[in-house]
Amino acid sequence: xxxxxxxxxxxxxxxxxxxxxxxxxxxxxxxxxxxxxxxxxxxxxxxxxxxxxxxxxxxxxxxxxxxxxxxxxxxxxxxxxxxxxxxxxxxxxxxxxxxxxxxxxxxxxxxxxxxxxxxxxxxxxxxxxxxxxxxxxxxxxxxxxxxxxxxxxxxxxxxxxxxxxxxxxxxxxxxxxxxxxxxxxxxxxxxxxxxxxxxxxxxxxxxxxxxxxxxxxxxxxxxxxxxxxxxxxxxxxxxxxxxxxxxxxxxxxxxxxxxxxxxxxxxxxxxxxxxxxxxxxxxxxxxxxxxxxxxxxxxxxxxxxxxxxxxxxxxxxxxxxxxxxxxxxxxxxxxxxxxxxxxxxxxxxxxxxxxxxxxxxxxxxxxxxxxxxxxxxxxxxxxxxxxxxxxxxxxxxxxxxxxxxxxxxxxxxxxxxxxxxx
Numbered sequence: 109x110x111x112x113x114x115x116x117x118x119x120x121x122x123x124x125x126x127x128x129x130x131x132x133x134x135x136x137x138x139x140x141x142x143x144x145x146x147x148x149x150x151x152x153x154x155x156x157x158x159x160x161x162x163x164x165x166x167x168x169x170x171x172x173x174x175x176x177x178x179x180x181x182x183x184x185x186x187x188x189x190x191x192x193x194x195x196x197x198x199x200x201x202x203x204x205x206x207x208x209x210x211x212x213x214x215x216x217x218x219x220x221x222x223x224x225x226x227x228x229x230x231x232x233x234x235x236x237x238x239x240x241x242x243x244x245x246x247x248x249x250x251x252x253x254x255x256x257x258x259x260x261x262x263x264x265x266x267x268x269x270x271x272x273x274x275x276x277x278x279x280x281x282x283x284x285x286x287x288x289x290x291x292x293x294x295x296x297x298x299x300x301x302x303x304x305x306x307x308x309x310x311x312x313x314x315x316x317x318x319x320x321x322x323x324x325x326x327x328x329x330x331x332x333x334x335x336x337x338x339x340x341x342x343x344x345x346x347x348x349x350x351x352x353x354x355x356x357x358x359x360x361x362x363x364x365x366x367x368x369x370x371x372x373x374x375x376x377x378x379x380x381x382x383x384x385x386x387x388x389x390x391x392x393x394x395x396x397x398x399x400x401x402x403x404x405x406x407x408x409x410x411x412x413x414x415x416x417x418x419x420x421x422x423x424x425x426x427x428x429x430x431x432x433x434x435x436x437x438x439x440x441x442x443x444x445x446x447x448x449x450x451x452x453x454x455x456x457x458x459x460x461x462x463x464x465x466x467x468x469x470x471x472x473x474x475x476x477x478x479x480x481x482x483x484x485x486x487x488x489x490x491x492x493x494x495x496x497x498x499x500x501x502x503x504x505x506x507x508x509x510x511x512x513x514x515x516x517x518x519x520x521x522x523x524x525x526x527x528x529x530x
Contacts, residue, residue, distance in 0.1 A: 128255065130304055131242050134199070135262035137296040138206065143270020143380065144277065144285040144292075145213070147373035150358050152282040156219045162488050165359040165481040167219065171226050172355055172477030178230025180470035187464070190238040191314050195245065196306045199238045200297060206232035207293035214286030230470075240465070244450055256443040261387040268380040275373025338518030339449040342511050344468040346409075346441060349507030351476025352416070352500050353379075356484045363488050364497050365425030379432050386439035394440060401444035402519060408444065409512045411437030416505035420498030445515070479503070 153164040153171075190198040209229035216222050240256065247255040274285040361367040361375065395404045411434045418431035446465065480500040486492055487499040 128243065128246055128258065130300070131239055132258055132262045134203070134296060134300060134304075135239060135259050136266050137292050138203070139263045139266020140270040140273070140289075140292060143266050143376060144274035144289045145210075146354070146358055146376060147271055147274045147369040148278045148282040148285050150362065151278065151369060152216075152286075153219070153222070155282060156216065156222070161359060161363055162485045165356065165485050165488075166478075168359065169355060169478040169481030171222055172351075172481075173474055174223050175226040175230040176470045176473030176477070178227050178470075180230075180467050180474055182231045183467045183470055184464065186238060187241065190241055194306045194313070195238040195242040196300075196304050199242070199304070200300050202232045202238070203293060203297040203300060204232075205229070207290050207297060208232075210286050210290030210293060214283045214290060240446070256446045258387070259443075261384045261389075263380075263383060263387075265384040266380065268377045268384060271373035271376035271380065273373075275370040275377075278369040278373070335518050336449055338514060339445065340464060340468055342514035342518055343442075343445050343449065343465060344472055345507050345511035345514055346445065347469050347472035348476050349412070349416070349504035349511065351472055352480045352504040355477040355480045356500050359481065359484060360419075360497055360500070361425065361428065363484075365428075367425060371425075375428060375432075378429060379435060382432055382435035383439050386436045387443060390436060391440060391443055395444065401448050404440040405444040405448070405515060406512065408438045408441035409508055409515070411435075412441065413505050413508045416501045416508065420496075420501035420505070 149168060149171075150161060150164050153159075153167045154161070157164070157167060159167070186198050186202065205228055209225045209232055212228065213222055213225035216225065240259065243255045243259060273288065277284040277288055357376065358372045361372055367375070391404075395401060398404045398407065415431055415434040415438055418434070419428065422428060422431060449465070480503065483500040483503055484497055487494070487496040
């Protein structure tokens with residue numbers, strides 16, 4: 109069955125492009141909001157707790173843990189709800205919760221408020237489940253990698269604007285970026301209420317079952333599809349390694365290269381620009397020219413391995429920018445993996461699949477930030493047998509190798525993509 113906005117006629121094609129453009133804007137605004145707070149979060153944690161940078165990294169890791177734990181349980185619920193009631197209402201609810209979270213964090217008088225805000229944000233962060241399901245609705249299977257790459261470009265653009273804005277707003281205090289992020293998220297909710305159409309028609313919806321709307325139930329159901337379990341394992345290993353970047357970048361560069369909040373923001377903006385260019389433009393060119401998603405994913409994993417090793421070992425801060433150029437290739441991995449696993453799943457289970465993917469991301473974010481920040485904190489402290497703050501990046505490199513091994517195993521078991529229907 110063709111998606112409701114499939115390009116079978118000019119009007120439908122235009123509707124599909126307009127809907128995809130709105131989801132792009134939605135993800136862009138969310139990414140700007142998230143990126144705004146990254147340069148100043150270490151400063152706010154140190155203000156609220158009075159600890160140094162190595163201990164602040166530990167608090168940051170546990171904040172990420174709380175966020176991910178909530179997302180882990182809520183993502184399958186939102187994914188299944190979007191399969192039952194449609195993508196639009198679920199997405200708008202999540203965006204509203206995100207705006208409330210940023211306001212709470214900006215007003216926090218104590219560190220406990222940050223943890224409360226992260227709990228709400230964990231629910232809201234599951235908005236990417238219906239967003240990716242929305243994209244699957246309006247994209248042909250053969251073009252889903254490019255469409256998912258477009259969402260990756262929105263993340264990249266958000267990380268161009270967000271950290272740069274956050275670094276500048278940090279001059280007005282560590283709280284100002286949080287209130288700005290909240291205003292953006294709430295404005296995006298209002299815009300979506302007025303402009304976002306529904307992508308899943310009533311005849312393609314399915315009943316909601318709590319037995320499937322939880323991480324274990326979702327995983328049990330997804331396992332019915334050949335090779336999907338192995339692909340999901342590869343995605344988990346990739347996401348776990350990738351947690352090193354948002355969880356340790358600011359702490360690592362401040363500790364090792366003595367960067368200011370503005371310098372951290374500029375570096376994240378640079379990486380975001382590369383990500384936007386890679387996923388918004390190069391994925392549309394490189395994936396077909398490389399012969400499809402499989403080769404693109406393997407090339408991206410090789411690029412990620414070199415990047416993590418480079419981040420861990422470069423002796424000068426300016427070299428971080430040089431290593432970041434490898435983003436051009438490792439940005440191919442996630443849209444390629446997501447497209448491949450989507451092709452193995454029926455149309456009426458795309459929300460459930462994206463809920464499973466989001467749950468795995470959340471699980472990686474439950475484990476990843478505490479793991480990576482603790483590794484960084486230990487090897488940056490006087491307790492360590494050797495000073496090696498880049499140890500967390502070496503751990504990410506090892507996880508990339510695990511991802512590649514799981515991916516190869518999955519491809520050996522993969523049949524042809526499934527037709528629509530369950």
